[in-house]
Amino acid sequence: MNIQYVQGECFFRRINKLKKQYEYLTEDINTEVIIVGGGVTGAILGYYFTKNNIDAVILEKSRIAHGSTSITTSLLQYELDSKAMELKAYTSIDNVIKSYKLGIKALDEIEEFINEYGNTCEFKKTDSFLYTDKKIEIKEIEQEYKIRYEAGFPVEFIDETNNPFSFDVKAGVLSKGGGAQFDPYKFTHALLDSSCKKGLRVYENSEVTCINYTENEVISETVYGHKVRGKILLVATGYNTELFTKRAFGIKTTAFNIATKPIENLREIYKSVVIRDNEVPYNYFRTTNDNRIIIGGKDINFMPDIFNEKLCEKQYDKLEQRLKNLFPDLNIEIDYRYCGAFASTQDNLGFLGKDPNNKKLWYCLGYGANGILFAILGGIMLSQLYLGTASEDLKLFQVNRFD
Ligand SMILES: Cc1cc2nc3c(=O)[nH]c(=O)nc-3n(C[C@H](O)[C@H](O)[C@H](O)COP(=O)(O)OP(=O)(O)OC[C@H]3O[C@@H](n4cnc5c(N)ncnc54)[C@H](O)[C@@H]3O)c2cc1C
Structure with missing residues (x-):
């Protein structure tokens, strides 16, 4: 069966000329x-x-x-899709921590390759931030912070008293050097x-x-x-x-991304951190070297035929709204909208x-x-x-x- 896995104006394909043909x-x-x-x-x-x-x-x-x-958004984080406590039903906390450590090792490997080869792919090491804007979820974020802190990860707990971001954060885990981004x-x-x-x-x-x-x-x-x-x-x-x-293998969904036009007045902090919220399904975003924001999320059950444009448009609109709610003071215009198959696993x-x-x-x-x-x-x-x-x-x- 010839299934369509990718649809829309793929940002990274569009901004890149053909590098080499094999x-x-x-x-x-x-x-x-x-x-x-x-x-x-x-x-x-x-x-x-x-x-x-x-x-x-x-x-x-x-x-x-x-x-x-x-x-791919190419938002790289050592942490997993779910919080450690949510994974307890499928694996042990020790295994989750082991996976986090392996994530850090993989990030270091990429950096090592870049140092050797040269940075031709807009690689940037960043912090990573997991947060909620809902009071009711504060406890679970605190729990995640505690697990990572006790396992020795360099994390900082963020709440309303020390929130460095422009949007509302009730609780968050800021992981120093826990992320990266590049042009895939x-x-x-x-x-x-x-x-x-x-x-x-x-x-x-x-x-x-x-x-x-x-x-x-x-x-x-x-x-x-x-x-x-x-x-x-x-x-x-x-x-x-x-x-x-x-x-x-895995449970298939369709995942959506939108990329903005370059944004003026994008605060410096957003250029050095990759961010994910605590919603189900969660939303995540990163910036690019030319000051765009790429935001992803709003996943839905996998559509073997992702030509259902109406449904896709609805999800893109939701993502755009989410972004505009986060940054009401920025002039946000969307340049690219694209989606594709995604698969996750229980652990x-x-x-x-x-x-x-x-x-x-x-x-x-x-x-x-x-x-x-x-x-x-x-x-x-x-x-x-x-x-x-x-x-x-x-x-x-x-x-x-x-x-
Ligand atoms: C919207 C979205 C956002 C994502 N964001 C992230 C992210 O931020 N970070 C992250 O780590 N991951 C992310 N992912 C997952 C990400 O896409 C994958 O991690 C990564 O791109 C997968 O690369 P791949 O090479 O495995 O697959 P692909 O890029 O799909 O490569 C598989 C290749 O196999 C080829 N192929 C298939 N069958 C045959 C055959 N019979 N013979 C020869 N070739 C064949 C295909 O043509 C294709 O080029 C995201 C996915 C989606 C959909």
Whole structure:
């Protein structure tokens, strides 16, 4: 089934000229690792496997970074979608804290890459802020603050007495250095550029249509009939997994983003923090280098056909209203509106690791709002696993943990 996963005027695609076009596959080739999917996840995997001297090939069915990667807000936070206490039903508080620490590690890894390669993707390390404007929710925010504080995270409790923001905050957790933001399109291309110099091979317009497994290898066939033979196949296809497995991953929704025109008089504080409220579903926002605000949220049940423009318009309007209520003193005009599939999991973590029934089939699926950070962890841990070292932390993300 050909499902539409992205719709609208994708901001990051629009502001970026084509960085580089990769060839399509015109011959049969051999490799060690076949990475299917050329979004940010595929690029991250390509980077870590190549860095570890493992021969890898990326096969992308359309264009690099034109799937979900083109609409991600790229708001990176160490924290998860839900608060620690809400996750208690599905995992332990210790595991939540472990995930927070892994989130910090992933943020550091991105920074390390930027320091090495150069900042070509508007990367900015920021604080992160979780807050409520409702008195009734003060207790739960206090609880979240306490958990993080006691676990040693550099957090500050914010309330009406010390609120540095221009909008109403009844309670909030400000995490120092707990976030980051970048341009996902440029970041993906930076990773590929750096990795291709070290031997990664990337093919665009090369859809994988068929996969066969033999005793010693996996053979993927692309749309024009050319074969790629490898030792393992790594699924980095985001929300499209039907070709590889019948397994159902995550709960799908449709998520919405709008991006404003550059705003005059945007206060400095908003340029160094990524922000999320405590609503269900929550709203989140960040700024860009040219002083726009990108706000996301108002998720609804997944529409396999997201051409229901009327419904989309309604959600975009709600987001616009939310933004205008937050910043009544700013002149806010909307430039871009776009939406796409999103998937979450009960414990807020993605899926990283081998298929339980097929040692040659591996997954790196960054489901949940921290998809990009999970992909970084996947790149690190799956390349180590390929070389024979299984990280304890991989257990948190194992594919069959809900079976
Ligand atoms: C509105 C919205 C906001 C989001 N905000 C954030 C955020 O702030 N932070 C965050 O971390 N995450 C966010 N996400 C999630 C985010 O999109 C993902 O974390 C990330 O972009 C996923 O990248 P990906 O490479 O896994 O998927 P994709 O970018 O979708 O890449 C998968 C690729 O696989 C290709 N493909 C599929 N099937 C085949 C095949 N058979 N053969 C070859 N290629 C194939 C597709 O063409 C596609 O390019 C958001 C998602 C949405 C919808």
